[in-house]
Amino acid sequence: MNNKSLIDSFSDFKYEKNIDKINLMSILEESIRSVLKKKYESSKNYDIIVNLDQGDLEIWRNRIVVKDGSVKNTNREIELSIARKIEPDFEIGEEVTEKVELKSLGRRAILSLKQNLLSKINKHDNTNIYKKFINKIGKVISVEVYHILPRYIIVRDEELNEMILPKQEQIPNDFFKKGDLVKVLVKKVEWKDNKPFAILTRKDSNFLKELFKLEIPEISEGLITIKKVVRIPGDKAKISVESYDDKIDPIGACVGIKGSRIHPIVKELRNENIDIINYTSNNELYITRSLSPAKISMIEMNEEKKLANVYLKVEEISKAIGKHGQNIKLASQITGYKIYVFKDFHFEDDVELTEFSDEIDPIILEKFRKLGLNTAKSILNYKKNSLIKATNIEEKIITKIVTILQKEFEK
Missing domain, CATH: 3.30.1480 (N Utilization Substance Protein A; Chain:P; domain 4)
Structure with a gap:
């Protein structure tokens, strides 16, 4: 040569x-x-x-x-x-x-x-x-399925760089064919045989978080903040969001008109059920929202031990716990409280708030409903100061409403 x-x-x-x-x-x-x-x-x-x-x-x-x-x-x-x-x-x-x-x-x-x-x-x-791989860590990318093996799938990006999606990082009901395009999150980078390999994931909570950023402009623009995401991949997830602009409804923005924004995310996650929760610093209200769709009668809080005893009507208990205990498990994770559910015998003779629509302003009743307070006793057992803070209703009005509700049970 x-x-x-x-x-x-x-x-x-x-x-x-x-x-x-x-x-x-x-x-x-x-x-x-x-x-x-x-x-x-x-x-x-x-x-x-x-x-x-x-x-x-x-x-x-x-x-x-x-x-x-x-x-x-x-x-x-x-x-x-x-x-x-x-x-x-x-x-x-x-x-x-x-x-x-x-x-x-x-x-x-x-x-x-x-x-x-x-x-x-x-x-x-x-x-x-x-x-290049290091710069993509924590980001969602689209890749093409290249080779399917029992323990992992080899995929390639647009530059034909090979990456690995391990079996344990796939959603349980994921199914791929060669040539399929799939969204993944770059989790970490490892060296094998002197070559770098990006390890991908579809199970990580950050994957759901980044999908929301991609689909919802208000999140990517910083108008809505994602406070926390918890998942049981492929089954159920809860995501708490907060808006710093009173004109923006964070849940409505995330769902979109007729579900136009949330549906692509649910489809990508193999029909994972996603609950979107409006974040609040009021822990009682936050727990109430996190246990939706269950309607809570009363909550006993232990702030020091991060414990919450939740009392519900019999028909609401299964909703709070959810299929295989998923709802209460995710509620505990997203709020940071250990939640215990109890049957509320004390509320069996309770009265629905709708019965007081002729005495209490419907706008106020709607505020209570949004807090998960749907019965008279659920309000009577709610701390007065917490109720004022959560509803932003004047103290004298709250006092008047409490008096109306108490009279109902004095009868």
Whole structure:
């Protein structure tokens, strides 16, 4: 192999690996110096000139002229008589520069150079891929299913980089065919056999969070904040949201007209049931909302131990617990409270708030309903100060309503 042949073959990598010219030249020079050092123990006395645009490669060796018979290092020194065959006017102590052809290094050195080049190019390429993967951690990307194996699926991105979606990171009822396009979250990056692999997930709670950001402009624009997401992948999820603009209904914005925004997310998650909760710092109200669709009669809170005893009518208990206990489990996770459910015998003779529509303003009744307070006793057992704070109703009005409700039971 001559110098030009090496440059021609090396230039192909510029297109195959998408390496910039400066890095290409640096890799080539580094590889040549590595071969020279291996053959001559040093490459410091060599000048290497690479010009990829013109397809040129020049290697020049510099040696000091010494008197005949006193050469100690043939790589760094040259006898006067040999130097004068190159230029007749050379003198002792002067520097002789000679052009070196690759073929003069020998077959083994050239083979080593090829291997070194390939190794460094692959290392450079893998480093770039690794950096790209790292920048995608925590983001949702679309990939194509490339190869299906029992323990994991190999997928490829738009640049044909291979990534791994392990079985344990798939939604239980996920089913894929080769060529399918699927959304995934980049969870982490690992090295295997000196190659970087992005490990993907569809089960992580952040996957649902990022899907909401993609589908709901108000979230991506920061008008609505996602406070917390909890999931039982493929079955049920709860997500609490908050709007800093009173004009924006966070739940309505997330659901969209006739479910236009939430439906694509549910479909992507294999029909996972998603409850959207309006976040509040009022823990009693937050627990009430988190246990929807169950209607709560009363809550006893232990703020210090993060415990909540929830009392419900018999027909509401199954709604609060949910299928296989999923509803109460997710409610506990999203609120941070350990929730216990109890049958409320005390409320069996309760009266629905709708019965008081002739005495209490319907607007006020609607505010109570939004708090999950649908009966007279559910209000009477609610702390007065908490009720004022949660409804933003004046104290004198709350006092009047409590009096009306108490009279009902005095009868």
